[in-house]
Amino acid sequence: MFRFENPIYLYLLVLIPILACVRLVLLRQRKGKLKRFGQLDLLKQLMPDVSKFRPGVKFWLMMAALALLIIMLARPQMGTKISHEKRNGIETMITLDISNSMRAEDVAPSRLDKSKMLIENMVENFTNDKVGLIVFAGEAFIQLPITSDYVSAKMFLQSIDPGLIATQGTNLSGAINMAMNAFTQQEKVGRAIIVITDGEDHEGGAVEAAKAARKKGMRVFVLGVGSPKGSPVPDGEGGYMIDNTGNEVMSALNEQMCQEVAEAGGGAYIHVDNTNVAQTKLNNELIKLQKGEISSTLYSEYDEQFQAFGILALLLLIIEVCVFESKNPLLKNIRLFRKK
Numbered sequence: 485m486f487r488f489e490n491p492i493y494l495y496l497l498v499l500i501p502i503l504a505c506v507r508l509v510l511l512r513q514r515k516g517k518l519k520r521f522g523q524l525d526l527l528k529q530l531m532p533d534v535s536k537f538r539p540g541v542k543f544w545l546m547m548a549a550l551a552l553l554i555i556m557l558a559r560p561q562m563g564t565k566i567s568h569e570k571r572n573g574i575e576t577m578i579t580l581d582i583s584n585s586m587r588a589e590d591v592a593p594s595r596l597d598k599s600k601m602l603i604e605n606m607v608e609n610f611t612n613d614k615v616g617l618i619v620f621a622g623e624a625f626i627q628l629p630i631t632s633d634y635v636s637a638k639m640f641l642q643s644i645d646p647g648l649i650a651t652q653g654t655n656l657s658g659a660i661n662m663a664m665n666a667f668t669q670q671e672k673v674g675r676a677i678i679v680i681t682d683g684e685d686h687e688g689g690a691v692e693a694a695k696a697a698r699k700k701g702m703r704v705f706v707l708g709v710g711s712p713k714g715s716p717v718p719d720g721e722g723g724y725m726i727d728n729t730g731n732e733v734m735s736a737l738n739e740q741m742c743q744e745v746a747e748a749g750g751g752a753y754i755h756v757d758n759t760n761v762a763q764t765k766l767n768n769e770l771i772k773l774q775k776g777e778i779s780s781t782l783y784s785e786y787d788e789q790f791q792a793f794g795i796l797a798l799l800l801l802i803i804e805v806c807v808f809e810s811k812n813p814l815l816k817n818i819r820l821f822r823k824k
Contacts, residue, residue, distance in 0.1 A: 489559035496554045500547050507543060538809050545804040552797035560789040573612035574674040574773045575630060577666050578603055579659040581681035581709075582646045583621040584725065585735035588682070590715035592758055599680045599709055600641055602756065605763055606770075607634050607641075616666050619644055622653030624662050646720075656681065656745065657689035660704065664697050674773030675702045678766070679745065680756075682710045683738030690741070694749035704749020705769060709756040710737035 488494065580603070586596040607615060615637050616630035627648075628640045656679065663677045677697055683706075694704045714736035716724040725733040739755070746753035752769055756762040 487561050489561060491558055493554055493558040496557075497551060499554075500551055503547065538807060542804050542807050542809065545800050545807070549797045549800040549804065552793045552800065556790045556793040556797065560793065562789050573610070573614065574676060574770065575614045575616075575667050575670070576610075576676045576678060576770070577616045577618060577630065577663040578606075578678045578680065579618040579620060579624070579663050580627075580644065581621070581654060581659075581679075582619045582644060582648060583652055583654050583682075583684070584646050585654070585682050585684055585717055586709070587646060587718045587720065588710060588715040588735045589718065590711040590713070590737075591709055591756065594718075595682060595709040596644075596646070598756060598758075599707070600644065602680070602707070602763055602766075603641055604638055606766065607637050609767055610634060614668070616663075617641065618659055618662055618666065619648060620655055620659035620662075621646070621649040622651030622655055623649060624655060624659040625649070626662065626666060630666055630668060654681065654684045656741075657693040660690065660693035660697055660745075660749075664693075664700060664702060667702070676751070676770060676773055677702055677704045677749065678707065679704065680707045680709060681742070682735060683708055683741040684735065690745045691748045694745045698748065698750040702749070703751040703773065704746060705751035705766065706742040706746040706749075706753050707756050707762060707766065708737050708739055708742040708753060710735070711757075712737050712739055 580599055582596060586594070586599070588595050591598045603617075612632075614630050614632050615628075615634070616626065617628040617637065617640060618624055619627045627644065628637055631637065659679065660677060667675050697704050714734040716732045717735050719725045727733050737755075739753070743753045752765075754762045754765045754769075
């Protein structure tokens, strides 16, 4: 049974009955004009080479070719192919801090943009691995469930902005706890939780959450973004955020917190600055993780059938060109379009 990738094009098939009606009206008008010149039987004897059926055959050949071309545009597909892939790799859940403090520009172009670039480069280095994405501020939610679809991962990454979460703050523990429950049930697979943050933990409990993840066989890596010296936080409108006293809000990287969480999670702390050193260190750490056999998601493939419709349309057009409206003098004794 056919399915269509672009079924919207099938609505164009309504053109065929419309064109048929237009042709019928034109034929009646033509017949009326001929009657003005004389009797139809007499006119027929005066025009022996005019065929009554050939124009109709040419018209319906053209309409059939048009219908096939429209169906071809709709991309008919048929049949399914179910595949299971097993690959050796690791599972990585990335938790990205998108609180307002990540707007700070002590790392170019900003803490958040630098983090997104780092994640994109990391995903590009994945081959047989699975990746998921969690964003958090005052609360956390899954932006992308764990998957081996790297194209989708990059697409979801581009849409991340602090405005995604209304509740501000930095809930590290909530993000880590959510990441622990986001992995698959595969066994003997290396699992990593990568926390990218400036370390401003407003909720507490991050160290305890990292220890719990370590007990479950997961390693927690913390990427600290920013400068310990601090930087003003842009307000997104060309200025900087101010506190209740009218002073600019300063945000500094809390390296001590980041190191404690990484140590509790059995991973490593990596400082992210304006160089690519952090990228290299992270890739080296992930390589060390145990790589197990990962089953990919079940998916279906459909075989394209538009080529067959295109070939049939082409054949009909060739036949239409080869059929003349008037009778061929060389073939006048062959009557294919009327009874003998």
